[in-house]
Amino acid sequence: MGELIAKEKEVVVPGEVIAKGMEYLPSHGTYRKDENIIANRLGILFIDGKVIKTIPVSGRYHPRRKDTIIAKVIDISMNGWRVDTNSAYSAMLSVKDATNEFIRKGEDLTRYFDIGDYLTCQIIQVTSQKLVDVTLKAPGLRKLGKGRIIEVKTHKVPRIIGKQGSMVSMIKNETKTQIVVGQNGMVWISGSQPQDEILAIKAIRLIEEQSHISGLTDRISELLKKDNKKKETKTEVKTEDKK
Amino acid sequence: MSNNIAIFNDYLSKGIRFDGRRLDEIREVEVTTDVSKTAEGSAHVKIGDTEVMVGVKLGLGTPYPDTPNEGALMIGAEFSPLASPDFESGPPGIESIELSRVIDRGIRESKAIDNKKLCITKGEKVWMVLVDIVPLNDDGNLLDAAGLGTIAALKTTYFPEFDGVTVDYKKKTKNKLPLTKEPIPLTIYKIGDKLFVDPAIDEADYYDARLTVTSLEDGTICALQKGGIKPLTTEQIDEMVALALKKAPEFRKKIGGKK
Amino acid sequence: MAYTKRHDNRKMDETRPIEAKVGVIKRAHGSAYFKIGDTIAYAAVYGPRELHPKFMQNPERGILRVKYNMLPFSGQGDRVRPGPNRRSKEIALVTQHALEPVLNLEDFPNSVVDVLIEFPQTDAGSRCAGICAASMALADAGITMKDLVPSIGIGRVGKQMLVDLDYYEEAYEEESVADIPLAMIPTTEEFTLLQMDGDVTKEQLKEALILGKKACHNIKKVMTTAIKQKFQEGVKKK
Numbered sequence: 001m002g003e004l005i006a007k008e009k010e011v012v013v014p015g016e017v018i019a020k021g022m023e024y025l026p027s028h029g030t031y032r033k034d035e036n037i038i039a040n041r042l043g044i045l046f047i048d049g050k051v052i053k054t055i056p057v058s059g060r061y062h063p064r065r066k067d068t069i070i071a072k073v074i075d076i077s078m079n080g081w082r083v084d085t086n087s088a089y090s091a092m093l094s095v096k097d098a099t100n101e102f103i104r105k106g107e108d109l110t111r112y113f114d115i116g117d118y119l120t121c122q123i124i125q126v127t128s129q130k131l132v133d134v135t136l137k138a139p140g141l142r143k144l145g146k147g148r149i150i151e152v153k154t155h156k157v158p159r160i161i162g163k164q165g166s167m168v169s170m171i172k173n174e175t176k177t178q179i180v181v182g183q184n185g186m187v188w189i190s191g192s193q194p195q196d197e198i199l200a201i202k203a204i205r206l207i208e209e210q211s212h213i214s215g216l217t218d219r220i221s222e223l224l225k226k227d228n229k230k231k232e233t234k235t236e237v238k239t240e241d242k243k
Numbered sequence: 244m245s246n247n248i249a250i251f252n253d254y255l256s257k258g259i260r261f262d263g264r265r266l267d268e269i270r271e272v273e274v275t276t277d278v279s280k281t282a283e284g285s286a287h288v289k290i291g292d293t294e295v296m297v298g299v300k301l302g303l304g305t306p307y308p309d310t311p312n313e314g315a316l317m318i319g320a321e322f323s324p325l326a327s328p329d330f331e332s333g334p335p336g337i338e339s340i341e342l343s344r345v346i347d348r349g350i351r352e353s354k355a356i357d358n359k360k361l362c363i364t365k366g367e368k369v370w371m372v373l374v375d376i377v378p379l380n381d382d383g384n385l386l387d388a389a390g391l392g393t394i395a396a397l398k399t400t401y402f403p404e405f406d407g408v409t410v411d412y413k414k415k416t417k418n419k420l421p422l423t424k425e426p427i428p429l430t431i432y433k434i435g436d437k438l439f440v441d442p443a444i445d446e447a448d449y450y451d452a453r454l455t456v457t458s459l460e461d462g463t464i465c466a467l468q469k470g471g472i473k474p475l476t477t478e479q480i481d482e483m484v485a486l487a488l489k490k491a492p493e494f495r496k497k498i499g500g501k502k
Numbered sequence: 503m504a505y506t507k508r509h510d511n512r513k514m515d516e517t518r519p520i521e522a523k524v525g526v527i528k529r530a531h532g533s534a535y536f537k538i539g540d541t542i543a544y545a546a547v548y549g550p551r552e553l554h555p556k557f558m559q560n561p562e563r564g565i566l567r568v569k570y571n572m573l574p575f576s577g578q579g580d581r582v583r584p585g586p587n588r589r590s591k592e593i594a595l596v597t598q599h600a601l602e603p604v605l606n607l608e609d610f611p612n613s614v615v616d617v618l619i620e621f622p623q624t625d626a627g628s629r630c631a632g633i634c635a636a637s638m639a640l641a642d643a644g645i646t647m648k649d650l651v652p653s654i655g656i657g658r659v660g661k662q663m664l665v666d667l668d669y670y671e672e673a674y675e676e677e678s679v680a681d682i683p684l685a686m687i688p689t690t691e692e693f694t695l696l697q698m699d700g701d702v703t704k705e706q707l708k709e710a711l712i713l714g715k716k717a718c719h720n721i722k723k724v725m726t727t728a729i730k731q732k733f734q735e736g737v738k739k740k
Contacts (some may be wrong), residue, residue, distance in 0.1 A: 003520065010560055010730075010732050010734070011733040011734050013650070013726045013727075013730060014604075014641050014647045014649055014650055015604075015647075015648065015649030015650045015688060015689055015722065015726070016726060017685075019686060020514075029646075031648060033648075033689055033690075033736075038648065038689060039648050040606070040647060040648045040649075041644060042641050042642065042644055042729065042733070044690050056644050057644070057733050058531075058642060058643060058733075059531070059643060059644020059645070060549070060550065060551075060643075060644070062529055062609070087550075088549065088550035088551050088564070088610055089552070089612075090552065116247075118633045128611075129561060129612065130610075130611055130612065130613075146249060146250060147250070147302070148247075148250065149247070170657075174670065176608070189694075193258070194253070194254045194259045195256075195263075195604075198259070198261075198262070198263045200690060202263075211666040228560070232606035243306050270713065275597075276538055278622065279542075279573075279575055279576065279622045279623040280540055280623050280625075281540075281576050281577060281623040281624065282573060282575035282576075282579060282623070285575065285622075291530045292529075294527075296573075296622055298573060298574065298575025298576070299575065300574065300575050300580070300581035302580050319574070321584050321585075322617060323571065324546075324548070324569070324618050324621055325527065325530070325544065325546040325618040325619075325620050326527070326529065326546075327529050328529065328530075328548050328551070332586075334585065373574070373581045375573065375574040375575055375584065376583075377573055377620070377622075377725065379527060379544065380528050380529055380530075382528050382529065409577075410580075412578065412579050412580075413578075433515060434588060444529075467666060486684075487631065
């Protein structure tokens with residue numbers, strides 16, 4: 001008979017024996033050694049019937065096809081732009097994937113995107129040698145305007161977005177900011193006031209730190225409301241001063 | 244990047260920083276001493292998420308011919324790639340050289356260490372004070388952190404036992420390093436007409452000019468270093484020095500100095 | 503006088519006290535602190551990241567690059583001259599070879615994983631502490647690896663075999679001393695580091711490996727607990 005050694009939803013460490021017995025099957029983040037299923041990546045343990053897998057709790061972004069990411073233009077060549085993807089591999093945005101406009105050969109490409117610009121783009125191809133291509137030709141993809149750029153832990157991205165985007169929508173509404181979250185952990189925040197952007201960043205940082213503790217949505221909404229109230233009191237004081 | 248400098252200017256014009264601080268607000272400062280048993284004195288300084296370690300070794304040496312009855316000070320800094328993805332292995336780069344020289348100058352020019360007390364045999368044998376600065380995590384403003392750490396480490400430096408021939412580093416005596424003053428550097432950054440202090444790493448590139456002002460407890464200025472490509476007017480220098488002197492006590496109180 | 507009782511009252515097969523922690527260097531992708539007795543190691547991991555110069559890239563897998571560095575004030579005697587020397591280069595190489603067998607960098611062709619190890623104070627056993635810190639930092643960085651790599655020095659003072667010599671024992675003058683740093687993959691009980699200074703008999707070496715195995719299994723437990731602590735702290739608080 002097999003035996004489960006580690007507990008579900010707990011953190012397992014490389015080299016840790018999770019289960020004993022041939023009936024268990026190793027999936028993501030685990031491997032079999034004789035009778036044992038062992039973790040080969042730091043992660044949270046999930047058991048689906050007899051299938052054992054872990055979800056990472058750390059690590060850099062790894063480019064995947066169809067991911068929407070925020071990338072930074074780092075170089076310009078004859079046929080397009082090289083962008084940094086916040087991973088081990090940079091990506092190529094070729095002229096044909098950038099715009100429907102006709103761009104003459106040899107034209108000054110900085111007219112479109114310059115070094116240092118941030119783009120929200122989609123990965124269309126990752127080769128075995130990790131050559132990565134991105135495109136801007138899909139709804140919502142574009143050059144990002146004036147706004148703060150921060151980096152978050154990639155495995156926290158789903159929590160920052162929330163179910164059907166609920167978390168990020170709440171932050172956007174409460175702080176009156178625009179937010180774009182890239183799968184690669186880059187986040188763009190743009191508001192009309194610095195305080196709004198700072199509050200949105202504060203909320204995102206809180207999710208990053210505490211996403212594994214239950215009651216997260218309440219705490220975030222509390223943080224956002226409390227700060228809004230503070231702002232109101234401040235404005236009141238100011239108006240009194242004027243009187 | 245030009246994008247971000249515009250935002251930074253916008254923030255500063257509204258009196259606020261990227262992390263919500265005021266322009267003249269220093270992040271939380273924490274100083275721990277005696278962090279290395281093998282050093283004769285050591286300190287670990289945290290300013291926000293910036294962390295720097297400083298160790299002092301005392302070694303025997305020969306005095307310089309022009310100062311036969313004085314010991315000597317040597318300050319080195321090595322920016323290990325441990326502390327930042329932007330640091331590379333290899334010999335000290337220009338930034339770490341500038342950092343160690345600015346800190347060195349403050350201590351040397353204020354005569355903070357009584358070098359005559361480091362003399363063992365005139366013209367033959369003196370104590371050398373060897374300071375090494377190592378960033379552990381670079382989140383901006385390494386220089387101020389290193390300067391504070393250097394004084395904290397020197398303040399807690401004790402001579403090892405010495406029988407006239409060899410040094411027994413295993414045994415520390417109760418004799419303190421003769422540190423008579425505590426010069427502390429503080430850097431003021433200027434962009435446009437705005438001044439700010441203690442930049443975090445995401446603000447660190449956005450300045451026209453910076454001025455490191457090393458001062459003593461009584462407000463005496465004992466070293467200056469202007470950095471950045473833009474010039475400064477007399478009024479601007481006045482303003483920057485005034486701000487540096489106003490903020491210096493915040494660092495000083497962390498190493499037990501008067502407020 | 504025969505060394506029959508350890509100067510710090512440890513048992514013959516007992517390591518010095520160990521403190522371990524991960525996530526100590528914020529900017530790194532993974533990091534760790536490992537203290538054994540008075541030897542302290544910090545390790546930071548950066549990567550996988552782009553490797554320059556290009557000719558060093560391996561199209562089949564990511565490569566591991568290790569730097570071992572004693573800080574100038576970390577030695578038992580005079581200041582250590584900063585910068586790489588023959589000793590630190592050799593230790594970096596054997597550290598790399600100690601860690602590589604557990605790593606799976608096939609998903610990261612042409613990239614590099616950098617491991618930087620620094621010591622603010624040492625009291626013997628620094629390469630072993632460095633390997634422990636490095637393998638914890640690699641795990642913290644989310645690198646795929648089939649096991650942690652605990653490492654320890656086994657020694658002989660006179661006829662007595664000992665676990666984890668400190669500097670006093672390594673420099674013991676009244677009897678001859680041998681020092682055998684080793685590292686092991688606990689899951690398979692294979693050794694990935696094995697060096698020796700001094701001399702031993704065939705039988706003594708065998709005993710050393712047995713002692714080493716036992717100590718490595720124990721150290722792995724300490725490392726595992728320390729890594730879990732970082733990621734479960736929040737869960738427990740609530």
